Amino acid sequence: MRIAVFDGWSGVAGDMWVGALLDAGVPLAPLQAAVASLALPGVTIRAERVLRGGLAGTHFRVDVGGAGGDEAPFFAPVAPSLRLPLVAAPGHVHRRLSDIEAIVQRAELPAAVVADCLRVYRAIGEVEAKAHGCSLDDVHFHEVGAEDTIVDVVCACLGTHLLGIDRLLARGIQTGTGTVKTEHGLLPVPAPATAALLHGIPVRSSLPGERTTPTGAALLRVLCQGFDEAVAFTSEAIGYGAGTKDFDDVPNLLRVTIGTAAVRAPGALTELVELQCQLDTATGEQLGWLLDEALVRGAQDAFASPVTMKKGRPGVLITVLVDAARASVLETLLLEESSTLGVRRHVVQRSVLERWSETRSTVLGAVVWKVARLPSGVVTARPEDDEVRRLCKELGLGRAEVLRRLLG
Secondary structure, eight states, rough: OOOEEOOTTTOOOHHHHHHHHTTTTTOSHHHHHHHHHTTTTTTTEEEEEETTTEEEEEEEEEEEEEEEEOOOOOOOOOOOOTTTOOOOOOOOEEEEEHHHHHHHHHHOHHHHHHHHHHHHHHHHHHHHHHHTOOOGEEEEEEEHHHHHHHHHHHHHEEEEEEEESEEEEEEOOOEEEEEEEEEEEESSSHHHHHHHTTTTSSEOOOOOOOOOOOOHHHHHHHSSSEEEEOOOEEEEEEEEEEEESSSSSSSOEEEEEEEEEEOOTTEEEEEEEEEEEESOOOOOHHHHHHHHHHTTTTTSSSEEEEOGGGOOOOEEEEEEEEEEGGHHHHHHHHHHHSOOOOEEEEEEEEOOOOOEEEEEEEEEEEEEEEEEEESSSSSEEEEEEEEEEEEHHHTOOOOOHHHHHHHH
């Protein structure tokens, strides 16, 4: 199984992501062809070798009208009740999500790459809409950096696709500390959108300044399948992507290591920690939140079973399955957020099928499917539930009709 691991000790940004891929061997030519097909006037890309903290890396540059741009905050909400026109400064272009989607969809890109790009932008737009209390359609993408960011996202998704990666992981993500100057004044680091995109992802916050940008956070959320996981693999290539700034504390580089991991035999045993506690005072709302939060914080599974407790009281048994490295975090969650006075834990074994996600072209467009290989070698697949929900909402169809068209 081909695997890639990003080490974000100095943060993650779109240009750093692409630079790391180029440094690891992804050719620049197909990225240049993809950018040309976006039909953005005056936009070109290049890569240059630079030093950051004395270490060499590749800096991915987007030139807009002959000038390289840096990623900057690029969202501004428009109150739905006002619908005020935006007045752009000279050289500035304001775009809605639909405009960004149209640019990406007209490009000459594989269907899977288009789907990933749209998921990245939708993820950013959704957290910005929530942060500013407006609808997704009312989020505007602005600043000269809009072109830079479109190119960063397209090249990051395409470059990752060209590597032929089966599993993408990230570890040691640094967000930074302090404040950042935005269109909305000084905001804490990580900025609200970045913090929302990183929700549930293990992060560090020990370095000054903004180290992970909204684009970097969105790429992590959409493209990565795991975080801070222990994984054994044979390294084949290593690349370093350089950020624009050269910090004094640590080299401003994002490292990617590409290699091959042994594929676990179908049904192979793995070990997990099982945490359990019984509750007889929790409301339905509390139980739902607790289970959702357990999954967000890294649980492999979390569920509630009805039980009869002491004195004949009806209650629920909460069961959480988690990797040993995250067991203490989930145990603290149960002790802090439920009414239990104690949590039981023991090690369990489970047999796991080889499984992965892949984007397929369907009659309803590009859709992410969950795929598994049975011990017999037969491959089974079904569309991801989130994708089915998305299609129901976008197309105004019932769930049964969406599944009929996808599976028919």
